[in-house]
Amino acid sequence: MTTYAFSNVSATLLGPGGTISLGNGAGNADEGITIDMIDDKDTMTVGADGTIMHSLHASKAANITVRLLKTSPVNAQLSQLYQAQAISSALWGKNTLAVADATRGDIIAGTDIAFKRHTPVTYAKEGGVNEWSFHGAVSQLLGTGINV
Numbered sequence: 001m002t003t004y005a006f007s008n009v010s011a012t013l014l015g016p017g018g019t020i021s022l023g024n025g026a027g028n029a030d031e032g033i034t035i036d037m038i039d040d041k042d043t044m045t046v047g048a049d050g051t052i053m054h055s056l057h058a059s060k061a062a063n064i065t066v067r068l069l070k071t072s073p074v075n076a077q078l079s080q081l082y083q084a085q086a087i088s089s090a091l092w093g094k095n096t097l098a099v100a101d102a103t104r105g106d107i108i109a110g111t112d113i114a115f116k117r118h119t120p121v122t123y124a125k126e127g128g129v130n131e132w133s134f135h136g137a138v139s140q141l142l143g144t145g146i147n148v
Helices: 074-085
Strands: 009-015 018-021 028-037 042-046 052-056 061-069 095-101 106-117 129-141
Touching: 009 028, 009 074, 018 074, 028 129, 061 074, 061 106, 074 106, 074 129, 095 129
Parallel strands: none
Antiparallel strands: 009 018, 009 095, 028 061, 042 052, 061 129, 095 106, 106 129
16 A cells, blocks of 8 residues: 655746745645646547547646645745736746656646636635636646655
């Protein structure tokens, strides 16, 4: 049996204006990082006679969500990067993202990454979590969990 630990997860956002570490040590909330593919990879069409046809889609479009504790200094870094890139379309959507779990062997590579929006900001009794959302093209390869 293998073990998972977020402490083995590294994540880096690289683009015009800076490089930001988003993995372990960034002040991540319990919910961590989520990569969610936007499009289905397949459409199945059923013919009048019941024959099926599969259509393979090329899309690698994904939503990426990074959740940080309100007190994480990475929130300020992301906010500054967002503001710097929003100045011009020449800077927008030019980020890359790399996420890896060295122990499990997982490798996620993202290109053409853009901020979906600035994180919502909440002031409440408890500090809470800031969620940063991104769009981009992602390739994923999950490992076997036996890497050492």
